[in-house]
Amino acid sequence: EVQLVQSGAEVKKPGESLKISCKGSGYDFTTYWIGWVRQMPGKGLEWMGFIYPGDSDTRFSPSFQGRVTISADKSISTAYLQWSSLQSSDTAMYYCARRGRYTYSQYFEHWGQGTLVTVSS
Amino acid sequence: IVLTQSPGTLSLSPGERATLSCRASQSVTNNQLAWYQQKPGQAPRLLIYGASSRATGIPDKFSGSVSGTDFTLTISRLEPEDFAVYYCQQYGSSPLTFGPGTRVDIK
Numbered sequence: 001e002v003q004l005v006q007s008g009a010e011v012k013k014p015g016e017s018l019k020i021s022c023k024g025s026g027y028d029f030t031t032y033w034i035g036w037v038r039q040m041p042g043k044g045l046e047w048m049g050f051i052y053p054g055d056s057d058t059r060f061s062p063s064f065q066g067r068v069t070i071s072a073d074k075s076i077s078t079a080y081l082q083w084s085s086l087q088s089s090d091t092a093m094y095y096c097a098r099r100g101r102y103t104y105s106q107y108f109e110h111w112g113q114g115t116l117v118t119v120s121s
Numbered sequence: 122i123v124l125t126q127s128p129g130t131l132s133l134s135p136g137e138r139a140t141l142s143c144r145a146s147q148s149v150t151n152n153q154l155a156w157y158q159q160k161p162g163q164a165p166r167l168l169i170y171g172a173s174s175r176a177t178g179i180p181d182k183f184s185g186s187v188s189g190t191d192f193t194l195t196i197s198r199l200e201p202e203d204f205a206v207y208y209c210q211q212y213g214s215s216p217l218t219f220g221p222g223t224r225v226d227i228k
């Protein structure tokens with residue numbers, strides 16, 4: 001069974017750094033792209049970026065390029081989403097999700113449970 | 122590509138048919154559009170990809186269709202567990218984009 005298990009909720013202050021994680025199991029972690037999706041409180045879904053854990057190739061939405069870092073450690077089947085300096089506007093639920101099998105399958109077949117990030121002074 | 126979903130909210134009774142619309146601002150390459158269901162407090166769940174292919178384990182009461190830049194998700198007979206928010210997502214071009222969602226609630 002494919003599973004994506006995300007790290008727990010975080011409460012941070014503006015300006016602090018943060019790294020959240022997403023551990024995959026039940027499949028070959030290195031051969032499927034993992035994406036990150038933001039959902040602000042009461043709002044819709046926004047694609048942030050992808051990583052291919054096999055070679056750490058990354059792609060970003062222009063809206064998030066330069067604002068977050070996406071990385072992966074294939075030895076422990078874990079992907080990461082990282083901020084160097086959080087803002088209150090980063091308060092949201094963040095989901096990791098595995099893409100479909102093929103290069104063109106840029107939809108999300110399997111989702112993590114989400115990590116709630118709250119940024120408040 | 123901007124996706125516009127309508128209506129914003131659909132109020133129906135169990136057993137009724139639901140028709141949800143997703144209109145793209147321009148052509149979606151190879152009709153690469155997916156539909157997701159999201160219930161309160163849960164992650165989204167993939168229902169449809171490629172405009173009309175059901176994801177693994179999705180019952181056949183869910184169906185997708187396309188005409189030009191107009192995509193439709195149909196739920197043939199609503200059951201209590203189908204009341205949720207539904208999102209469309211295009212993946213034919215970058216950046217990937219989602220529609221704002223349609224809420225299906227109980228009338």
